[in-house]
Amino acid sequence: MTLPNQIFDIYIDLNITFAITAVVWLVAKLVLERLGVKLAYSVQLGLLNGLFVITALSPGAVALYRHLLDAGVVPGAMSVNLSDMVVSQYLRGGIAIPAQDFQSLLGLRGQLSSEILSLTSVLGAGIVSVFLAGVTFFGLKLAKGFIQLNRALASCHVWRDHGRLRLLLSDTAVVPYSARGLTRNYVVLPSELLTQSEDLKLVLKHEFEHLRQGDVTWEIGLELLRPLFFWNPFFYIWKSEVERLRELACDQKVAENAQVDLKSYCMCLLRAAKAGIQKREAFSNQNRSSVAAVALIEVQDRLLRRSPSQKLRSRVEALMEQDRAKPHTWLVAMVIVPMAAVVFLTGLAIQKPADWSQDRLMLSAIINLERLETINAFGKAPYR
Template sequence: MTPETVLNVFIDANILLLVACLVWTAVLAIFPLIGLRGTFRAQLFLLNGSIGTIILCPIFVYLFSGWTSQHSLNISDLVVSNYLNGNFHMDAVRLELALGFREEIVREITSLKSLTAQILVGTFAAISAALFFRLLCQGRRLLAQLNDSYLLKHIGNVYILVSDEVSIPYSTRGLTRRYIVIPEETLTRQLDLKIAITHELQHFRQKDIEWEFFLEALKPLFFWNPVYYIWCAQVRRLREYACDQTIVNRSSYGIRAYCECLLRASRSQAKSNLSRRTRLPSVALVDMCDSEKSKRSLLRKRILMMTNEHGNKGSKLVSALASISVFGIVFTTSVLMQNPKDWSHDRLMLSTIINLERMNTINRVSR
């Protein structure tokens, strides 16, 4: 795989991330209009599915690349076709420059001949390496904390640990085992202990730990893209809403007891900085935001959601149609972004027009 191919794939992935985010936002805006405002599990499924779509689309495009190139299914050929049909007017040379702009940028960056390209690539590589190293260090610290904790109970491959180094319950996983880590002080409040374990078990059922690992693994590549941070914030918000909604609807704890448990956990975390180092990769009872203001805001929204929403289950058919729509739009976008593999008839016509214009210019100058 050439450097040009790698860079083109990277650019396509960032564009698809933006498109998927826009489509998902539009679908989310439609949900309240059809009575699905409180379908947080469906929304979380749709959002996670959109992320999966970004990964699957390049595979499908590769499988159908021969067919798409044969039928000129890309933005470049479509623009040229509309130009030749007279649907819009533009100087042919400028049109060719515009169509080749991305290819020129890719060639400039991968060649590393200019100082700008060298600074850009060097800065990106340095930040990516630093973020990757930071993730490894966090994983190592988390592993050390798990080893220093003592076992309270295990159910199958779920191990419930107790630690004096944390101030808030959280869950994480290894290759084969899943862990729920409980602060020592929580053992003195049996109801809080049950709520915390139930909460983290629900995160396991929703596959939130795996998605958290996946999102953090993407950070060294997408750290520069604002859409990535919007996406992560939406995922972390919806997974808590979905988890809270499921527990409140299915358990006998009641909304009051559940909210009081969240408030005590938040106050306990505010008094201690011990759990901040285990923020990643894990999912906590109360989200470990970078700022205290963000944490309070999310906790307030969670409490309001539980007291205002009534657990609308929504329609599986609507969720399936929404998922198909997102996949279809993202897949179509990924197909249209592909570079033409061969010179089509329309591209040859455009090249001929450009050559004729240049010859006409030369003849006028020679006269």
């Protein structure tokens, strides 16, 4: 197998595994809700980020496991392959379609991969063209977002410097937000916030918590992946979940501080949203980007996502919940281990079969018998 084939297979496997992982997360969340188990948002965010890392590392783990299988370190009986299981089920009579049609279905992915990599068909060339156009579009959009953010940071006034953290004041920032560079973290505050001492304290607590959680780093990582996974709807589901839990976890952490009044914090969010909407309307002719930045409040509508007002309402309602559990580490591990096992088994099961097994040889023999029967049928005289 050539290097382009290997890279393409890894990319497709990663997309499939990513989709399965997203489904596993949504199902697990639904089950917990039905059972009345309310995990702290910070715990949920940690689980979600952990699953993302496990999914990203799954191709390497699968490759290592298959190498151990080939070397005989792991018994062959512990091999898991979805294609082989389907073939076995067919031979037992569980699938009732002609053998040639069944073989075509099994080889569909390989055929499509060959057409895409060799560009020998209109379909393959079309898929490659659309993919390259999407990667280029979202790549340029990402670069533009970083350039705009860099310019926005450069236009700010330095207020405070503390080690790697720099507090900036902006006359044009719609809402407070956090960002980061290679060596520095930034918190950008609208200049008028200096006249509102109580809101300023709450906003700083919120943005500092984002930096402690590593939310900006995760946002950068997800944005860097968008050009590669722009066509995968599960990527947007995952990103939406991360953004939702990120804000709820941050709000919950700030609200846990005994010195923070919940009513004051909720009113701060409302005032920030109102000021953001007013500023957005005032600067409506300027195209702004939130790439690599995490804002206090989202005030811009996004396609196929909940409106900012709905998100704000959810955040205020979540702040009123006081009974969310923070389980011990071993309990969290009991949740993440089976999820990780599902991710690993999925990545292992969707791999191409290594060689011709006995079941596949039997399937090939059945196909040859069907072909001989078809050929012999042409030589027989029709019944009268």
